[in-house]
Structures are given as structure tokens and as C-alpha cells.
Amino acid sequence: MESTIPADHCKFAVPKKGRLYDQVTDMLKGAGVQYHREPRLDIALCKDLAMTMVFLPASDIPKYIAEGNVDIGVTGIDIVEENGDLEVQRVMDLGFGKCRLCVQAPVVKGVKDVRELAGKRIVTSFPNLTKKFFDPLDEELGVKTSIRFVSGSVEAACGLGLADAVVDLVETGTTMKAAGLEIVQSILTTEAILIANPQSTHKNIVDLLKHRIEGYITSKKFVMVSYNCSPEILAKVTEITPGKRAPTITQLTDGGHAVSSLVKKADVAKVMDELHLAGARDILVLELSNSRM
Ligand SMILES: Nc1ncnc2c1ncn2[C@@H]1O[C@H](COP(=O)(O)OP(=O)(O)OP(=O)(O)O)[C@@H](O)[C@H]1O
């Protein structure tokens, strides 16, 4: 990394590649954090904040933050848990990068219980979490599970004869199935998380970023639903859309009401069905590009 970071700058760590990269850069754009990254450079100065973006491997980000080299950044909960000895402040779950860390074994072996794997050879990128999981089983069964670290392509380990099972991330299950593996047990549910150094000297910028990112994340979780209704059904329909705080109700010149309310994106189809059934009309769903609550 080039040593051109201004001394007074807050430093924000972004996963430099991999599964989280695109979603983190989209989130930063949505939260109004502007920077220009030159090709192959691992630092980029922000346009309107005294902040420098640093692009680092996701797995190293908790270490840089705990040691105070970086003030704030994004990684996976799995990586934070794997580095459980490092002191970082967990600021907020980000709602993307969702997957599970699972013990997986070859389908042909038909492993039904994870106890069958205690004492065997496990390959993983998460040796600490894997040890924490197998230690109690080892103690119970009087065996010693061998845990070997690899940094990527974990799913290949059984096929290569290196392992009896692996501990790896599963999202869609495509990688696992292609490698002839199946889940024996899930260990951890993970998603992307914003973490910060609790002793950062850039509290103002860190707090500003927390608010900006929180606003963006909220705007992605909710949509604005607006509709018209008659006075007779107002109480019923506003019960269906109580909003985050309260619905906005406007009196129309024809005696009816226009209502707008925040609704969780995941619930919107069901809410629209219920509103229509209750007699609401002209139901519109509007995407939010940002918010500040
Ligand atoms: N399939 C997936 N679906 C959703 N999130 C994932 C998936 N795979 C990984 N992640 C999340 O992204 C993080 C980084 O994983 P990824 O496989 O992109 O690492 P990588 O490319 O090896 O990067 P690095 O070199 O920084 O470790 C994981 O720790 C996890 O939190």
C-alpha cells in the first residue's frame, strides 16, 4: 500500500475483492461516501470527508481495526467471530453477505451425525471456530480432531483426499453440491457487519458514517406504500400499515384520505393484498434511495 494517507484522516476498510466487495461499494455510494479508486491502488481519498478508504482482505480487517491502524470498516460476522480475541466494536449488521458456516461431508459417506466426524480430518478457513465446535465433541468422545487451515477452495479438500469433512460457508449450496458435499450441521449464521475501533480518535467521522450507513440500510429494508381510502376504512387500513413511527394521512378534496407509510420490503406483497381486500385503492410502492431516521 502506498504511504500517502494524510496523518489526520479517518481510515475506512473495504474488503478488497470477493463476495462483499460489490455490495460494500454500493452501500458506500448509497450512503454518499464519494471516492475515486485508481486501478490496482489499495487506498483512495474521500472527496468530502477527511477520510481515506483502504482496500484490505476481508479476513484481515478485524486485526487492522483492533490494532488501531484503521478506524472503521466492513467484514463478515464469521470473520469477527473467528478472530474472537480481537477487541472491535460491533456497530451494525448490514443485511447483505448472508450465509452459513457449515460442517460438510461427502454425500457418498452418508454422515448423519457430526459425532461421526470427531477425531477425523477437517479442512477449513475457520480453524478457531472449527476447533471451538469440535473441542466439546472430542472431550465427550475421547478423540482428537485434526483441523487444517486452507485459505480458499475449501470444498476441494475431500475430493483431493486431504479431509474427511470441511467447514465452509454455504449460501445457495451450489459450490457444496458441485463438490459432492452435503451439510451435516450448521455452526454459525453470518452477514456483513460494520465494525469500529472503540478508541478511534475520529469519533465525529465514525458517528457520521454510522448515521449515513444506518440511513442507507434502513432505506433498503423499507419501501414507501401510498394509497387512497374512504373515511370508513381509514382505521382498518392504517392498522395494516402502522408505519415505522406512524402513517402520514392527508385529507383529499373528495372527502377521502391519502395515506403513506413505511413497510418492510419483505412484507410488501402481503400488505398490498390486505390493503386491496380492505378497500384501499391506487396503491403505489416507492423505492427509497436514502433515509435518516
Ligand atoms: N457465498 C457467499 N454468500 C454470501 N456471503 C459470503 C459468501 N461467501 C463469503 N461470504 C462473506 O464474504 C466474506 C469474504 O468471503 P470471500 O469468499 O469473498 O473471501 P475471499 O475472496 O477469500 O476474500 P479474502 O481474501 O479477503 O479472505 C466471508 O467471510 C463471508 O462473510
Ligand SMILES: O=P(O)(O)OC[C@H]1O[C@H](OP(=O)(O)OP(=O)(O)O)[C@H](O)[C@@H]1O
Ligand atoms: O453456497 P454458494 O452460493 O455456492 O457459496 C458458497 C461459496 O462461496 C464462498 O467461496 P467463494 O466463491 O467466494 O470463493 P473462495 O472459496 O475462494 O473463498 C464460500 O467459501 C463457498 O465456497
